[in-house]
Amino acid sequence: MIAEYLTTRFGLPEWLACGGVALVQCLILLGIMMFAAALFTWMERKVAGRIQDRLGPTRVGGRFGWLQSVADGVKLLAKEDLIPGEADGLLFRLAPYVSFCAAFCVYLALPFSNGWVAQHLNVGVFFIVAIAGLEVFGVILGGYSSASKWSLYGAMREAAQVVSYEVPLGLCVVIPVMVAGTLDLVAIGNMQRGWGVNWLVFHNPFLFITFFIYALCTLASTNRAPFDLAEAESELVAGFLTEYSGFRWSVFFMAEYGSMYAMSGLGAILFLGGWHGPIPLAEMLGLSYANHAVLGWLGDLLGAGNFLCKAFLGVAAMMWLRWTLPRLRIDQVMTTCLKYCVPLAAAMFVGTMLWTYALPGGLLPRSTPLGAVAEAPPWTAPRAARGERP
Amino acid sequence: MPVERVDPELVEFDVRTDEMLINMGPQHPSTHGVLRLVLRTDGEVVSSAAPHIGYLHRCAEKIGENVSPRQWIPYTDRMDYLAGMNMNLGWAMTVEKLMDLEVSEKTRHLRVIVCELNRIASHLVAAGTYGLDLGSFTPFLYCFREREKILNLFEAVCGARLTYSYIAPGGLIADLPPGWLEACERCLGELQAVVPELHAMLTSNEIFIRRTAGVGVLSPEMAIDYGCSGPVLRGSGVKWDLRRDGQPPVARMYEDYRFEVIAQVDGSYPRDQEYPPVPPEAVVGDCWHRFYVRMLEVVQSIGLVRQAIEHYRRSAGPVSEPIKITQKLPRGEAYLETEAPKGQMGFLVVGDGTAIPWRVRARSSCFCNLSVLTEISRGCLLADIPAILGSLDIVLGEIDR
Amino acid sequence: MINWHTCFFLLFATITCAFAVAVVVSANVVRMAVCLIASLAAVSGLYFLAVADFVAAMQLMIYVGGTLVLLVFGVMLTARGPFVSMKITPANWLMAGLAGGALLILLLCAATSVDAWKTAAVAASAPAAEGGHTVAPIGMALLGIRVDALEQANPALRGGIAGYLLPFEIVSVHLLVVLVGAAHLARARRRRRPAEAVPDASRSA
Numbered sequence: 004m005i006a007e008y009l010t011t012r013f014g015l016p017e018w019l020a021c022g023g024v025a026l027v028q029c030l031i032l033l034g035i036m037m038f039a040a041a042l043f044t045w046m047e048r049k050v051a052g053r054i055q056d057r058l059g060p061t062r063v064g065g066r067f068g069w070l071q072s073v074a075d076g077v078k079l080l081a082k083e084d085l086i087p088g089e090a091d092g093l094l095f096r097l098a099p100y101v102s103f104c105a106a107f108c109v110y111l112a113l114p115f116s117n118g119w120v121a122q123h124l125n126v127g128v129f130f131i132v133a134i135a136g137l138e139v140f141g142v143i144l145g146g147y148s149s150a151s152k153w154s155l156y157g158a159m160r161e162a163a164q165v166v167s168y169e170v171p172l173g174l175c176v177v178i179p180v181m182v183a184g185t186l187d188l189v190a191i192g193n194m195q196r197g198w199g200v201n202w203l204v205f206h207n208p209f210l211f212i213t214f215f216i217y218a219l220c221t222l223a224s225t226n227r228a229p230f231d232l233a234e235a236e237s238e239l240v241a242g243f244l245t246e247y248s249g250f251r252w253s254v255f256f257m258a259e260y261g262s263m264y265a266m267s268g269l270g271a272i273l274f275l276g277g278w279h280g281p282i283p284l285a286e287m288l289g290l291s292y293a294n295h296a297v298l299g300w301l302g303d304l305l306g307a308g309n310f311l312c313k314a315f316l317g318v319a320a321m322m323w324l325r326w327t328l329p330r331l332r333i334d335q336v337m338t339t340c341l342k343y344c345v346p347l348a349a350a351m352f353v354g355t356m357l358w359t360y361a362l363p364g365g366l367l368p369r370s371t372p373l374g375a376v377a378e379a380p381p382w383t384a385p386r387a388a389r390g391e392r393p
Numbered sequence: 394m395p396v397e398r399v400d401p402e403l404v405e406f407d408v409r410t411d412e413m414l415i416n417m418g419p420q421h422p423s424t425h426g427v428l429r430l431v432l433r434t435d436g437e438v439v440s441s442a443a444p445h446i447g448y449l450h451r452c453a454e455k456i457g458e459n460v461s462p463r464q465w466i467p468y469t470d471r472m473d474y475l476a477g478m479n480m481n482l483g484w485a486m487t488v489e490k491l492m493d494l495e496v497s498e499k500t501r502h503l504r505v506i507v508c509e510l511n512r513i514a515s516h517l518v519a520a521g522t523y524g525l526d527l528g529s530f531t532p533f534l535y536c537f538r539e540r541e542k543i544l545n546l547f548e549a550v551c552g553a554r555l556t557y558s559y560i561a562p563g564g565l566i567a568d569l570p571p572g573w574l575e576a577c578e579r580c581l582g583e584l585q586a587v588v589p590e591l592h593a594m595l596t597s598n599e600i601f602i603r604r605t606a607g608v609g610v611l612s613p614e615m616a617i618d619y620g621c622s623g624p625v626l627r628g629s630g631v632k633w634d635l636r637r638d639g640q641p642p643v644a645r646m647y648e649d650y651r652f653e654v655i656a657q658v659d660g661s662y663p664r665d666q667e668y669p670p671v672p673p674e675a676v677v678g679d680c681w682h683r684f685y686v687r688m689l690e691v692v693q694s695i696g697l698v699r700q701a702i703e704h705y706r707r708s709a710g711p712v713s714e715p716i717k718i719t720q721k722l723p724r725g726e727a728y729l730e731t732e733a734p735k736g737q738m739g740f741l742v743v744g745d746g747t748a749i750p751w752r753v754r755a756r757s758s759c760f761c762n763l764s765v766l767t768e769i770s771r772g773c774l775l776a777d778i779p780a781i782l783g784s785l786d787i788v789l790g791e792i793d794r
Numbered sequence: 795m796i797n798w799h800t801c802f803f804l805l806f807a808t809i810t811c812a813f814a815v816a817v818v819v820s821a822n823v824v825r826m827a828v829c830l831i832a833s834l835a836a837v838s839g840l841y842f843l844a845v846a847d848f849v850a851a852m853q854l855m856i857y858v859g860g861t862l863v864l865l866v867f868g869v870m871l872t873a874r875g876p877f878v879s880m881k882i883t884p885a886n887w888l889m890a891g892l893a894g895g896a897l898l899i900l901l902l903c904a905a906t907s908v909d910a911w912k913t914a915a916v917a918a919s920a921p922a923a924e925g926g927h928t929v930a931p932i933g934m935a936l937l938g939i940r941v942d943a944l945e946q947a948n949p950a951l952r953g954g955i956a957g958y959l960l961p962f963e964i965v966s967v968h969l970l971v972v973l974v975g976a977a978h979l980a981r982a983r984r985r986r987r988p989a990e991a992v993p994d995a996s997r998s999a
Contacts, residue, residue: 055535056534228528229528326530327531329601329604330528331603335603
């Protein structure tokens with residue numbers, strides 16, 4: 004829509020207009036990801052400090068150390084560019100960016116509010132699960148090209164872990180998809196509008212349990228404690244990250260925090276109502292497109308705030324777990340996946356299937372939103388209806 | 394030990410094509426010092442773990458042949474640097490045995506106070522770093538917070554936080570400053586409140602149990618064969634503590650005290666305190682039991698310090714003065730082992746009539762404890778090596794001297 | 795006509811072909827695997843451009859994600875030294891060149907011989923082409939209803955039009971389970987028991 008505006012008003016060639024719009028969208032997403040990484044680095048240190056009965060950063064940028072992440076970023080950029088002598092140079096340099104690209108691409112299909120998504124794919128869920136599994140390739144490359152046994156060990160462990168946990172993760176993701184009947188994340192989010200009882204996590208008890216299995220699989224997928232063997236300091240120095248320093252290390256960590264946030268966001272959409280809060284404030288205040296375009300946009304902004312908060316809480320819970328629990332051994336991680344998560348997820352799948360057959364409406368009565376039904380903004384209509392080329 | 398005739402570099406050439414040779418250390422976050430472990434692994438399974446030591450050897454025993462006993466005390470501090478008081482005590486009592494010296498009652502009880510406090514501090518480090526090795530970052534800081542209080546007490550007594558040189562042959566270098574006993578009792582009260590937190594975070598934690606139960610099982614026979622001592626021996630179910638069963642000078646030091654020797658005998662631990670139950674997966678002699686023994690010993694030591702404070706308050710007379718640097722040693726030799734936090738620490742002194750000893754020898758407890766690593770780590774997984782090593786609780790300063 | 799669509803088509807096509815050539819040319823096995831991933835990911839991009847979202851996501855998940863991670867595993871586990879180079883003799887180059895060249899010529903001839911592809915006409919208005927909503931028709935096809943061929947009059951043809959898609963998928967899953975079981979049963983048991991481990995452990999230190 005903006006591209007058409009630019010073409011018709013300013014006479015720009017179509018490819019330039021589209022390119023410009025795409026660039027802006029990418030930069031917004033990149034900005035979100037980088038800001039999330041900076042925020043979460045700071046938050047991790049503060050949360051860790053408080054759990055460990057100390058303060059965390061208190062000097063850089065005031066009493067709470069707000070600018071600590073910025074200072075760390077500057078330090079990492081200024082570090083010496085070290086590459087081990089025997090390392091495969093090209094792959095070593097490439098590996099962090101592969102991880103980062105995979106983590107970034109997840110945001111392409113992740114909606115932040117009703118229609119606020121870079122690419123409104125109707126296979127959104129599938130795409131995200133596929134791309135999230137590609138992050139491990141950067142890890143494998145990094146571990147392999149470092150020419151060190153410890154790095155290789157770490158990379159192998161992480162690859163085995165992530166690839167194994169894709170199975171229960173996929174199963175857990177398929178269950179709300181089955182209830183919603185669509186792979187389209189915007190549609191799944193919109194299905195949960197109204198009061199908090201509409202959230203899919205309260206749809207039936209099997210989905211409730213599935214949410215926790217999903218949380219566990221997310222922890223394992225993003226290599227957070229108690230599944231953080233690949234970065235286990237006390238065993239493998241830093242696993243696949245041993246030879247990485249400076250900017251490349253920070254790219255790996257941006258990828259990790261970015262994917263943590265994205266998977267939390269995906270969980271929020273699939274289970275926790277997405278951009279809808281427990282109380283339908285937007286409808287109550289009349290912030291819908293039926294009233295005025297700006298009010299509708301404000302309603303969507305409120306939704307985006309909701310979504311960001313939910314994903315943020317998910318990440319905070321992940322950090323809480325990291326600083327509390329010891330880590331599991333690789334064989335215990337695999338046992339948890341293959342002997343516990345997969346059968347449980349399969350059982351939840353069968354349970355949900357039977358439940359939706361018997362009680363299609365779910366456990367709790369579906370609430371109706373107050374006032375007018377929340378309308379989708381005009382740019383989410385199918386492209387043919389908008390007159391664009393298919 | 395057979396002498397290796399081949400250049401050590403060549404011996405470790407990776408000739409087996411189905412095994413990986415991994416070098417862990419000497420710089421490694423979880424080897425508790427400069428220890429080099431050469432592991433042969435088949436995938437994740439370790440087939441042999443050979444410790445290579447000597448990176449921290451500082452010729453302490455040779456130096457002991459050139460300085461007087463009083464001057465050698467700082468060298469004992471730097472052996473097990475986490476339990477300096479106990480090292481000092483071992484050396485002091487050995488020289489006192491050679492010279493047939495008796496110390497006053499007050500000195501005896503004050504020695505018990507500081508040695509048991511140092512035992513608590515050493516076990517706190519062991520517990521905290523063990524959690525750190527297994528990935529649990531928070532108990533480490535809780536343990537060190539409590540240890541800071543003990544170190545502050547020690548700084549008030551002798552001016553140092555780690556290398557005390559406080560207990561000297563003949564007595565102590567200073568008495569307690571005023572107000573110290575009250576501060577000590579306060580610290581003990583706070584420590585007693587933290588112990589259940591540590592139990593919740595580590596001892597009863599499901600993941601911790603899965604990482605340590607059944608791992609690195611050491612049978613009592615093997616423990617005795619290899620000369621293991623301390624919590625490593627008691628964790629295998631052998632009820633042996635030099636504070637009860639040791640040579641007369643050591644046993645006499647603790648004869649007025651009531652405490653339990655922590656070892657599982659007939660399937661249960663001594664019942665004089667509240668403690669979390671033993672999980673069913675734990676086998677006597679595994680890492681969990683060794684850790685458990687240390688945690689229970691902390692509580693025992695708290696009780697011992699309280700009793701020692703009472704005895705100290707009631708005993709009259711001054712604290713004994715240490716011997717002079719120029720004091721001549723009688724001809725003869727004396728060997729004494731004391732119960733240090735990590736095991737039985739033995740000192741030998743051979744006097745030849747002058748102020749400088751003819752020979753000085755320190756028998757390290759951790760050296761024997763470490764020697765059992767190869768046996769108990771056979772067939773374990775790579776991630777179990779830090780778990781086993783942490784449960785042995787070694788300090789390279791004592792192993793290498 | 796250069797528009798947004800064409801730009802990206804050219805970009806993805808170039809990446810696919812260039813990295814495919816790089817796979818053949820590079821000497822290091824892991825670099826080959828990386829180039830293959832890039833090539834297949836670009837193919838997935840081409841699918842997205844053709845408004846076939848489902849196939850594109852499938853391509854990412856199966857080819858890029860699944861096959862290549864396994865490929866890299868296998869490469870690394872069998873590599874003796876760190877960076878194995880493959881040596882290809884000129885005779886191999888010649889034979890491969892002939893076979894590949896012949897297939898390429900065949901492909902080009904076939905591609906340029908279809909009249910319908912020569913004009914720049916818009917693709918037939920299948921209901922699926924709108925906005926890339928391909929998932930729902932695929933789902934219906936799994937249940938036996940071909941949404942794009944609803945007006946099929948002949949009842950004899952109607953029955954088989956869905957083509958037994960669901961049974962096919964079930965059989966595939968079944969086959970996967972069988973393969974996994976067979977691999978597990980046939981695995982080589984070469985782990986030595988810990989008791990017979992390396993005898994020179996006592997010589998250490």
